Amino acid sequence: MYSLSQLKRGFATPALFLREANRLYHRRLNSRDYNTDGVDIFAEDWDNLLILDACRYDMFAEQADLGGRLESRVSRGSSTREFLKGNFQGRELHDTVYVTANPQLYRHRDWLNTSFHAVDHVWMEEGWDNEHMTVLPETTTTAALRAAEKYPDKRLLVHYIQPHYPFIIDGDGSQPFDPDQAFLKPDEAGSWNQLLTGDLQASTETVWCAYRNNLDRSLPHVVDLLADLDGRSVVSSDHGNMVGERARPFPIREWGHPRGIYTDQLVTVPWLVVEGERRDIVAEAPTSRDDETTDDVVADRLEQLGYL
Structure with missing residues (x-):
């Protein structure tokens, strides 16, 4: 159900009202709370699964040259929260280590009730880049390599934040876009x-x-990680992104990755398989490590990543 303030805002902004109407259509009048047509990632065959947050299949197919065999999958969510709900909620994943640059698991940890062997929240203090207001892809790769060495007999799930907003502007003048446009200002x-x-x-x-530049910025670090990992690796995404295309059934121009809207641009994701010598995977009780931070830090990270 929607609050009175949400309803008022929707009526005051027609695009938001129509987005909600589209969401009701895709969620079958809220009879499902994630895309039940999508795949269960943990039922798929992989030793390492690298998630590029908000990476469209078509963009990846055009820009990524990582070797391997490119396929596609349908995601269980059009947002990270839905992806986590559809794949993680209520599960004991004690054969898996999750290295994540995205705060969403931590934010929703109580109701997700997911148990991994270990979790590395890269977005916390040491991994956060205060200049770019995100976790840089090289930082995620370093954390993943550290986890692979520490947990050689576990599945490795690595969640990069790129190509998700914010867009990395390195300040060297190499970006062919204008960072003065309001949406692209790195300090706002x-x-x-x-x-x-x-x-x-x-x-x-x-x-x-x-958006394309953010994917290009991350791919060399994905290549570095793939080169150093044993086992069968897959590069995929939690969801896609819309950049002004028409949604359905109400054809508003849609932006970003609103939850509950299952257009092809939002739920068709890459599934690049890179074969390697398989390793033995075992499930063991979770480690005792439990990283914690304050609600203010979580809220700030989410705002900088465009969630709030």
């Missing part, structure tokens, strides 16, 4: 919703360029 938190409502401005071409 923005969101895809603000593009939908018109509260922030950026051209479709500029956003596409920045």
Whole structure:
């Protein structure tokens, strides 16, 4: 159900109202709370699963040259929260170590009630880059390599934040887009919703360029990780992204990755298989380590990543 304030906001902003109507359509009048047509990632065959957050299949197919065999899968979510709900909730995954640059598992840990052998929250203090307001892909790769060495007999699930917003602007002038456009300013938190409502401005071409650049920025570090991992590796995504395409059934121009809307751009994700010598995987009780941080830190990270 929606609160009175949410209903008022929806009626005041037609695009948000129509987004909600589209969500009701895709979720079959809220009879399902994630995309039940999607795959269970833990039922798939892999030793290492590398998640590129918000990476569309078509963009990955055009830009990524990592070797291996490219397939596609349908995700259980059009947002990270839905992806986690559809794949993680209520499960004991004691054969898996989760290395994540995304705070969403931590934020929703109580109701997700998921148990891994170990979790490395890379987005906490040491892994967070205060200049770019994100976790850089090289930082995620370093954490993943550390985990692979420490837990050689576990499945390794690595969650990069790129190509998800914010867009990395390195300050060397190499980016072919204009960082002065409001949505791209590296020192100001923005969101895809603000593009939908018109509260922030950026051209479709500029956003596409920045989004593609974020994938290019991350791929060399994915290559480095793949080169050092044993086993069968898969590169995939939790969900895709929309960059001004028309949604359905109400054809508003949609931006970002709103939960509960299962267009091809949002739920068709890459599934690149890179074969390697398999390793023996065993399940063991979770480690005692339990990283914690304050609610303020979590809220700040989520805002900088465009969630709030």
